[in-house]
Amino acid sequence: MNPEERHIFSVMVENRFGVLARVAGLFSGRGFNIDSLNVAETHDKGISHITLVTHGDAQIIEQIYQHLNRLIDVIEVTDLSTGTHVERELVLIKIATDDPQKRTEILQVAEVFRGRVIDMKPTTLVLEITGDEGKLKAAIDIFNTYGILELARTGKVAMLRGSEKQ
Amino acid sequence: MELSGAQILIDGLKREGVEYIFGVNGGAAMPIFDALYSETDVKLIPMRHEQGASHAADGYARATGNVGVVLATSGPGATNLVTGIATAYMDSIPMVAITGQVFTHYIGSDAFQECDVIGVTRPICKHSYLIKSSDEIADVVAEAFHIAKTGKPGPVIIDIAKDAQMREALFQYPETVDIRGYKPQVHGDPEQIAKAAALIKEAKRPMLYAGGGVVLANASEELRKFTLNTQIPITVTLMGLGAFPETHPLAMEMPGMHGSCCANYAFTDSDLVVAIGARFDDRVTGDLGKFAPNAKKIHIDIDASCIGKNVPVDVPIVGDAKSVLTELNKQVGPADIDPWRAQIQEWKQKYPFEYEQKGDNVMPQYVTEQIYKHFSDAIVVADVGQHQMWAAQYFKFTEPRQWLNSGGLGTMGFSLPAAIGAQLGCPDKTVVNINGDGSYIMTIQELVPAISMKLPLKVFIINNMYLGMVRQWQELFHGKRYSAVDYHDNPDFALLAEAFGATGIRVEHPDDVEPALEKAKGINDGPVVIDFIVDEEENVFPMVPAGAGLGDVIRGLS
């Protein structure tokens, strides 16, 4: 087996129903994994931007790239891992704050990760944290020790730096 | 001018030059069938099963190079198309499949005969459209035909809600199609082509390996020129047979599992393989670890995702075979490879396709040879199994689109309906259908439209009373445990043909083979079915067992 690598694909697609199913089907039908997926409309209403994280050996990654390109509704595919890029992900974490002491501690930790409190109830609070993969992992690991009630992540969004084009 | 959605669809088909549309009627497609009732330019061919209709459209497309069109209703009509769509997809056949869909307001409600045909067919089509409004129809039809026939061709599905078929809209057919995400690369990269030409000049044991892509790209002329220019021996795959004349001294015949020993040995010893519109299919390469181990590879293909998928490639060239070969032809000359050509000739002479006559039995290979002798110019449509391999081996094809078969999906039941499509597309040609007893009965009902249309099809059944290809594997690899392959309980196909209203002939003795074929030649007011009762347990050789390398081919007799 060749070494496995993680790749981030930025995929510009027609903003039509069924497009996501075509992209996802390409993975499920071949037994390739999607590690994370983010889809949303861009500033151009006709175009959606998919950021897709996957892994595999070089041959699989090449196959994924080619098969994405082959879809009629795919306008452009960029393998961001081949250039320098910026990436961010947002996570919402709901934590139990049964006693005030614990709540203070959690808020201090949140500060370290530049987290924002977006909801606070007598026994719970919801934090919003943004960052790259390493930062989110570190944050989640720590908050886990306080007991995470619920967690939701957006999946990665990413783009090339500057005017780089591959 | 305001027209119904159904009429817009038909007018669109006319704009695309559609001659025939094969179909089976049903509730959700009735407005379209109604519009076809009084239509004379686009002729509706009612078939007996949607699978048959899809293969007929496919056969028409393979024989003519035009887009084949099939029409079915929603639900079961659409699901019956699935095999035909997948068959066309695997062999990259240009096809447009139109399905009726339930009313828009019923979609998603599990309505009567509702099926998510877009979902079902997603992995087996090049693209698909669900139309919910009449004013989308014209644009979609234009796009669908453009996509089906350009680049690497393939089936495109248009699923139209019944209300969209009925409601009126303005008919405005687009003059051109521009899809921003779809720009097939036609011309190969000049640098890569130059690299390929250089490799070809250096090689001492080069070979050409051409596939169905050459036929699809109508690049047979260019391939012939290239082969004659370079004088490099050539093998043509099951999907490409006829792209280069098999009667030519440079032709090594087909490679792979049941291919010629010559082609398989050539791969094993070659130092340069030039693949043109061929995809290193596992049935061709055998064990990849042992495939052409000493050869550099040049791979010319319109589909970038095909290159390097199975075999590492030294010089990839993405482009249309016709365009790339035209460029290459400017840069190559005769190869200085006499010893290699002599080696090829030796293999060719030493290991021809051969068989042993067993007593008085009608040998299937003998029948195939005789079919070739009597119908050498015919379009041959084969089904799937041993008879298909014998047809590929013993018939010497000389023209592209002369040999039609389901190579990729290996769909039993393909051939009779495909022969109907081929005959309609090529009315001046003789169409021979070489069928198996197992395959024939899978779509036997399509004899009915063939008879109604008085198509002079020659249906030749190589009847070994078995699912022969599977029986062969059971004999060789499962200790002769003939599980579910015995077809001795089939009806008498000659009598059955007569009952349908065709001419039926039963042949049980070798001496009767030629007279029966001569008789078939003379019957031109409808199909003739000859049931050749052949040796039951004859096997196809040579054979590269699954998982073995091409060099380990079992030769059979010699």
Ligand SMILES: Cc1ncc(C[n+]2csc(CCOP(=O)(O)OP(=O)(O)O)c2C)c(N)n1
């Ligand atoms: C639809 C379908 N079902 C099953 C198979 C598996 N299969 C491959 S060849 C074959 C036997 C075909 O029998 P027949 O048509 O009699 O041809 P023969 O091999 O005897 O010449 C079968 C069952 C297939 N290819 N297609």
Ligand SMILES: [Mg+2]
């Ligand atoms: Mg049989």
